[in-house]
Amino acid sequence: MQRRFPRWYRTPRTQTLVLGLVFFQVFTAYTTIQFYASSNYGPELASRIVSTLYVTFTIGCLVAPTWTNQWGAPAAVTFGILGYAVLVMTSLLYFQFPQHAGVVIGGGAVLGFGASLLWTGQGRLLLAYAQNDASLLGLFWSVFQCSAVTGGLLSFLYYGRETIANNAGLYLIFLGFILMGALASHFLLIPPRELYRLPKQEESVDSMEETTSLVVNQSNYRNNEESPEDVSQHSWWYETRETLRMFSSSTMLWLGPLFFYTGFNQPYQQATFGNRMVSKRTIGLELIVFHSMEILGGFVGGKLLKSRTTALYCWALFGIMIISGNALALFVELYPSVAAVDVADGWAVLLPSLAFASWGLADAQINLYILWLLGHWYADSERSRAIGFYKCLQSLGYSLGFWCMPTSRMSALHQWILSSTISNNLYTMMKSTQSQVEDAFAGHQEEKSEKDVGVSPVRNGPVGCYLVYEPSSGGRLMNEYSKGPIPSNAVGFWCTDEPIQEFKFKVAGGRSELIKGIAGGDSNRRKYFTGWCLFLKAAKAKKAKVIQFIPESQGVPVDVYGYHQKLNQPVLLELEEALTDVSDLDAVAVMPRHHEFMRGVKSIALSNFLELGNLAGASTRL
Template sequence: MFTRIDNFLAHHTPSWYRTPTIQTITLGLVFFWVFAAFTTIQFYAASTYGADLAADSVSAVYFCFTVSCLVAPSVVNKFGCRVTMFFGVLAYASLVLTSLIYFLYGGPDVIWSRRMVVAGGAILGCGASLLWTSQGRSLLQYASKAEELNDLDYAHDTSNKKSKTQTGRLMGLFWSIFQCSALVGGAVSFRYFNKKPEGSAALYGLFLGFILIGALFTQFLLPPSMLKGIELSNKIQHVKSTSCASLSEQTPLMFNVDSGYTDEQVPTVSDGVDESNQNWTEEARGTFQLFSTKRMACLLLLFFYTGFNQPYQQATFGNRFFTRRTIGAELIIFHLMEILGAIVVGRFLDDDKQDERTPNQSLCKKARAKLCLGSFLIINSVGNILAAVQEYNAKHGASSTAHDISSVTVIPPSFAFAFWGFADAQIQVYSYWLIGGFYDSGHDHARAVGFYKLVQSFGTSVGYYFIPVSRLAEVSQLLVSSLLFVIGTGLAFAQLPP
């Protein structure tokens, strides 16, 4: 089925659709629809399910996410990105379907319906590992293809040089579209919860529709081998209109047939184009070997921090220092800064314009990595310092704990949210950019992203576990988060791009 869809799209879509940029946008739209539903479900879980069921379901999600990341790279490499992404999205529908049953036929006092919601969360967690691993491999392969197409364009047009790396730009584009899901989900939930304070079948029916639209969008993704550059397309059309007979002498396609295709040259996709030839044991060994490498050992704490930080930032800090109506505005600020950070940092990491002082390409790349990590250290530290001031004032009773949007006292904690949002996008984009620089093959991309998501998800699980102040006090949560952040970033300086 998937192969037939590929062949149909390859022969019936315009050239601009078969570009890395458009495919990255399509990938972003998959996540936009899925997480417009899931982000809202997770954020309002305590309101819709009750505190106990919410804790159980979210714990099941992240526990299964973490464990299944051990095998997700092997599944992605054996079955291909789009197949696993499609079923990964459908797994998100499991929590919505079990929630519908809970609201229609169960309730807080019906044990079997509560267990069904937890089971739905567990299935979602397994699907999340497939979805994010296939997303990482797809995006890094699109970036590699974009770099290949850029090299061909530059080889035939020296007046139009562009950046050599494309991972930062495409990851920034994807992350921006992905973060818009939180804005849309927040707007939907704001309108709904203004009228009704608890969840219902109607709300989760809407969420189910969002997820099914996301699953549909996976069918519009093309394998990297089918992609072409806009510049190449324009050259081909110009050559065709000038002289069809001289096409073989003038078009760069003859040098690399996978770099782009005319309408007559689109290849037929065969089954297994995205699949690994290794057996399951060899695939699993390739994934587990990452745990013993010095490279991943140095990055492990930073990856862990990217999951551990937000439970404190959005739950512990946000719910204590903002009134209920202000939290919505603060989340908008947070995610707008995520979008801005992704765009700015992605373009900066890919900008390899050279001058007389940086004639060496690899040194220039390392310098950009150092500047990115250094600025991340500063920006995130400012957010943590502002949070520490709020914690100190709250502990000593120097100011009211919860700030309202109508009060000027809301400005300092709001700036903390803004700095955290920018810094989170910064390190997420940097991590993908770094993985793209370390590994070349799609199979290695899947393994590395699977490792990254495993450690990140484990960090999120631990972060949510320590949210209750009976387990770890508020100031201690901030202190532990800050230590992980400083040590993890310091170790990351030891693993810069090659």
């Protein structure tokens, strides 16, 4: 049932803030638990908990995209948070019955699976809310990182007391934070169904990807509009198969070292370096320093990723900060007289603090950069799979980093060398593949110069064919081939990598009638669906990608089902969400929105698909 919320609450910025606050509550607890794991559980048990956690996290990332797409992203976030609560509750049992260490190890395993759900759901929601608005990525990151500052301050005050009987009191506080986060996650709205996006007054579209963004950003999704849930219409097997295909994607394999590094770097920075170079009490303050710079980095990264001319500065800032932090860490490693300092030692704590500050700012830049790229390259359910792949490799990085952490396995200096070598190699990799980075910026709007402020440019769309509704001639649908402005009454569009004959753009201004007499009555309305079928057939012939514009006044929103004859499988195409490839379809059926046509049907013969499609609206072989 549709929920009622005021318009201000249904904006992408407000929902991004709500998502950030959910994570703030959960990670105020968890960040501190992880940071003090060795102290609270003992080094051996802490190592087993963390190892188990990241093993299940890594495995969970292989299936979390499927669960997220089947259940919906908000449900994945809620279930994921409950996994964190399980660790806290099993920890409370362990503090009372320390002989049962296996209980808390099991809690870590549950948390790992929960984390895979939480982060996959979060990634899909955040990228859907942001729609390539990097300032919203930065907003979430900054609010999320406030959790670590709060947790660090709480720990500093808690451990600053002279005597502590046990950790139960602190963990009860943590449990309260996590459960409040689970409750707050129920108020996350589903994009785009429950969102209201303000129309942009100045926008130029220069690529196929920008067309997708324009459709979503220019549509005012009304609060009382009926719409399907944010769940996949595909089978569980299909979702799992598509997730595993990420491991053969050249784009994802190229980004793999970045994903891995975001996990591998922190065990050395926060645990190996922190535990050796500052006192237990001071770690809490260094945690505040690190994550305060993460907060600042969120706002800085959000600004830098807004335009093509400044986005690469985000990567440059990461390089400067990571080199600075590593250099300071090496100095402290080589001069042990400045190690193991306490906040009471005054200026002696400055060098470790500067290292933590540099690392925090660098970490924000690389994580926002990755999210920004994924937001440009993937849409809808593909985002869940991309986030799952990202978190899988990040978790592998954490796992290896924590395995290396005991100095009995690898000395602190060798850990520094390994971490620094990986970060330095990232620059070489990025330089050699700079063209791929540039592709991410293709079509991204350049920052306007001061002389352009207040001027509304013409909206230019990509080269292709629009499906246009006109009320004349009893209502008609037109093909309009265009290289220029997007028609205001367009209801659909296709574009292709294949060449389009030039005469199609010149004869009659690129316009030709597809079908007329479509207004009034069920029989005429059926012609509207037939027009869509003809439009899709032309798109198939050009191996094109298709998108549907949600009509604001005239025209009829439609559902389009595609059919794969090899699988005997009908698929609801999410045309209003993103450019969708129709080149591999064998047939289509077009009908009114939310029709019961194929609901629950997993397999059907082609003849039956076409027959039922004609009863619901119109259908055709492609």
